[in-house]
Amino acid sequence: MLWPIAAIVIGAIVWQLVVLNLHHDKLLLEKQTRDKAEALANSYAFHLAPTLEEIDQIALHVRYDWQLSEGRLSLEQAKRAGLFPPSSIFYVAVIDRNGMPVTGTLPTHGSVSLGDREYFLFQKTATQDLLYIGPPVIGRISERSTILFSRRIFKPDGSFDGVVLVSVSPSYFTADYNDSALGINGFVGVVGDDHVIRATRTGQTVHPPTAQALISAPLFAPPAQGSALLDGNEWFADKRSRYVGWRAVNGYPLTAVVGLDTEAVLAPLRQHEAQVLSNSVWATSALAFFTLIATALSLRLAWRKHNMELMQSTYRMATEGGNEGFYIARPIRLDDGSIPDFEVIDCNHRGAEFVRHRREELIGKTILALYAGANPDRLIRILHEAMQTGAFEGEVEVPSESPVATRWVHLKILRSGDDLALTLRDISDTKAHVADLERRGNEDTLTGLPNRHWVQHYLPRAIEHAAANHLMLAILFIDLDGFKAVNDRMGHAAGDDVLRSAARRIKDAVRPHDCVVRLGGDEFVVILETLTHATDAAHVAERILYGFQDAFRLTAGIHSLGASIGISVFPDDGTDVDTLLQNADIAMYSVKTSRKRNYRFYDQRFYESLRSRLEQEAELRLAIERDQFVMYYQPRIDISTGMTSSMEALVRWAHPTKGLISPADFIPLAEETDVILSLGEMVIDKVCAQLADWEKAGKEPVPVSINVSSRQFNETDIAKILSASLTRHKIDARLIEIELTESSMMGDSQEVARALTAIRRMGIKLLVDDFGTGYSSLAQLQRLDFDLLKVDQAFTARLEKTKEGSVFFLAIITMAHALGMRVVAEGVETEAQAEILKALQCDELQGFYISMPLAPSDMEPFPLRRSLPLTA
Incomplete structure (x- = not known):
């Protein structure tokens, strides 16, 4: 009985092991099938997106x-x-x-x-x-x-x-149905986020979606990815249960669904179960045990191999629609363990196109065979690096002898086991676009020269090289003399022609390896490297000045320009970019403030002078902001009546520490900067406000003449400024006179005529100030229709000294009267001068003999009528 008992015990143990092992295999197969369905759904969703x-x-x-x-x-x-x-x-x-x-x-x-x-x-x-x-x-x-x-x-x-x-x-959405992977009862489908089925297919049958012939229940609520076993009685019209995987399509309100038929999946397992049970009945417990173990191991190994092949196939299929090349490379090892080469064991069609092969030709080739006649050492080193570190990613420039048909690629390598997975993407267009943007960012569009941005990147490296090799380096800062006049009078198109021509002349003058840069406006910089002596920079500057001797032939006419050049030298004048450029600019400015059309090396005294000027300019701007200016008024008298006919408004700077400052000490600086524009507008407003105060006080004011700078006249709408101030203070325009120097009329004659006409139409009289010191012609005076000529005091001073002085003055008076203009003699300081002017029939007098400039508070009573003791 021991044997039967032993047989029963052994049989029970064997059968229990058999049943448990079969159940475990079923669970494992179900899990693997769900994973497969989910992987197929992922691949299907990835394919649907493009x-x-x-x-x-x-x-x-x-x-x-x-x-x-x-x-x-x-x-x-x-x-x-x-x-x-x-x-x-x-x-x-x-x-x-x-x-x-x-x-x-x-x-x-x-x-x-x-x-x-x-x-x-x-x-x-x-x-x-x-x-x-x-x-x-x-x-x-x-x-x-x-x-x-x-x-x-x-x-x-x-x-x-x-x-x-x-x-x-x-x-169209189910055309890629794979019978080998899905079987005749598997299915693929597309479902919207609204749970409405768009397309389904089972085997070779595409189901009509409007009738929902296959799916009988709504699909699929979140999550967007997953897998499950769905009961056929509840879900499918054909009552067949299926393992279903789904994945949301990236970027679209659709979900890809893949189903594997449970009967087809479990059929091999059920056949195996029947065979095991049969063998267990007819064979010994030991034979059955070893048979089950061997079968289980074989199934597991086969399934793993199948999964690996399926994953490779799925990834390759997913990458076919993209622009990236995909490869799997396997190292070829020698007996000593070294890897001299790699073999391509898989790739997609895009990857084969990159190296000018068909996929069937490329698989099985080695790197050395692929690079026949070329040197693959760099690629082999990258592959070795990826084998050692597990990954590589970067942008790689492709040599011309490479079989890869592009210039730049983005290469990504990942190690998987003993193989390498490579992804290749063409980035040549992106690289070319970036290079073009860098070129444009460093190039001046007008002249084609490098620009300020280029200097900030190039010059530090040049200075570093000069310092390391104990060499000199020079910066030539060039500013064109007379460019603003061309731009203002001939227009911006002519100005652009000048800049292009100037750039060519500078390029022709310097050495071939010197760098010419346009900083902006009419400013250029030349970088001179590898100098042995500072005089080398002077020779280059002389050649540039010589290049500007000939006049510029423009479409708008011929114009002569010069150049002012400042030079700073490394390391004597600075050791960094900003200092060298600043000191070269200071040296150039010193040329500008002297005789122009020359060059100078940087000197510390220039810096002190410039700093003083900048401080004065800042102080002058602050004075305007704080309203530190007061007006004085110098009367003009009618020589025939001796009565006050008008007054000239003269501005004074009431400095808080220096006291009252004469215009001669700050007007030249204001003229050189844009300060004169705001100062001139302030003077107009102060004069109009003073006239309004006098009228409110019950006094009868005489006209007041205001000096207008040529810059204020040419760079602002002076008529608009005058009109606004007269309206604001409610002043009659006949109480204002405008004094213009002859230089104010030297611009565009049409623009001058339009501005003067607008002022005259307001009722304002026009005076030519300091006549005789400029270059105005009789025709221009007649055409512009001035009311008065104010003869410069230099001619008044000669009346008592020479006979020619009286003759010249008489000629001016005769000419002015013939043109319908009155004449005012400026700078009358003696009674003898007044007597001569009366004899010459001059109309009005102004000067210290008549009156000093007076503040409004000093005019008591108000000088409406000021007698002049002249003999008959």
Whole structure:
């Protein structure tokens, strides 16, 4: 009985082991099947994304062509030209704002209104430009089951103008059904986020989605990815249970679904179970045990191999639609363990195209064979690095002898086991675009020279090289003399011609290896490297000055310009970029303030002088902000009556520490900067305010003349400024006179005439100040219609000294009277001068003999009538 008992015990143990092992295998197979279904769903979703993007691109291109052709696009002609897929798969149409088809790749029969379609109503009321993916319907034009994609057409003002419709057969989305992977009862499908099925396929059968012939229950709530065993009685019309995996399609409201039939999946397991049970009945417990173990191990190894092959196939299939090349390389090891070469064991079609091969030709080739006749050492080193570190990623410049058909690639390598997975992406266009942007960012668009941005990057390296090699380096700072006059009088086009010509002349003057840079405006910089002595920089500066001796022949005329050049030398004048440029600029400014058209080396005294000038300029600007200026008034008298005819307004700076400062000490500085513009506007306002105060006090004021700078006259709308001040203070324009120097009339004659005409129309008189010191002609004086000439005091001083002084003055008076102008003699300081001027029939006198300039508070009583003791 021990044997039967032993047999029963052993049999029970063996059968329990057999049952448990079979159950474990079933659970494992189910888990692996769910993982496989999920992996297939991932691959399917990854494949759907570019397909949907392609459909969207078709809609966008049709919309763009429709709008570009202003509604004249013919999709029928585009279809005949082969620009669209077959009509059995794709139908493309343009629908107007009323829902009527305008053009399409299929002919329409009669009037087919689509205005009630869901996609049309969605796009008509949409507030955003979206790709609408509708539920499957029977197309009114195609008369077949279809999925509708649409994009909104805009008017120029952004309002609704119609719809671009792309109708796609549901079979298009299930065309990649793989019988070997899914079987005849597996299925693939596409489900919207609204749980409406777009397309399904089982084996060779594409199910009509409108009838939902396969799926009998709504699919699939979040999460966006997963797998499950679905009961056929509850989920499927054919009552077959399936392992289902799903994955949301990236960027679209769709989910890819893949199902594996449970019967097909479990059939091998059930056959195995029957065989094991049969063998267990007829064989010994020991034989059955070893058979089960061997079978289980074989199944496991086979399944792992199958999974690996499936994963490679899936990844390759997923990358076929992209632009990246994919390879798997296996090292070839020698007996000593070294790796002299690698073999390509797999790749996608894009990867084969990169190296000018077909995929079938490339698989099995080694790197050395692929690089026949070229040197693959760099690639071999990168592959070795990836084998050691497990990964490599970077941008690689491809040598010309490489079989890779591009210039720059982004290479990514990951080690998986003993193999390397390589991903290659062409970035040549991106690199070229970046290089072009860098070139544009460092180049002056007008002259083609390097610009300030380039200097800030280049000069530090040049200084570093000079310091390391104990060499000299010089900076030539060049400013064009007379450029502003060309730009103002001849226009910006002429100014641009000057800058281009100046750039060429400077390039021709310097040495071939010297760098010429345009900083901006009319400022240039020349960088001189590898100098042995500072005189070398002087020789270059002399050649540049010589290059500017000839006049510039412009389309607007011939004009002569010069150049002022400042030179700083490394290391004597600075050891960094900012200091060298600043000191060269200071040296150039010292040339500007002297005789121009010359060059100078930097000197510390220039810096002190410039700093003093900048301090004075800042102090002058602050004085304007704080209103530290007061007005004095010097009377003019009528020589025939001896009565005050007018007063000249003279500005004084009431400095808080230096006291009252004469205009001679600050007006020249104001003229050199833009301070004169705000100062001149302030003087006009102060004079008008003073006249208003005198009128309010019950005094009868005489006209006041205001000196207007040539810069204020040429760079501002002086008529507008005068009008605003007169209106603000409610002053009669006849109480204002404007004094202009002859230099103010040397600009564009038409502009001068327009400005003077506008001032005269306001009722303001015009005076020519300091006449005789400028270059005005009789014709210009007559054409511009001035009221008075004020003869410069230098001519008044000569009246008592020479007979020619009286003759010259008489000529001026005679000329002015002939032109209908009165004459004012400035600088009258003696009674003898007044007597001579009266004899010469001068009209008015002004000077210290008549009155010193007076502050308004000193005018008691107000000098409306000021007698002059002249003999008859």
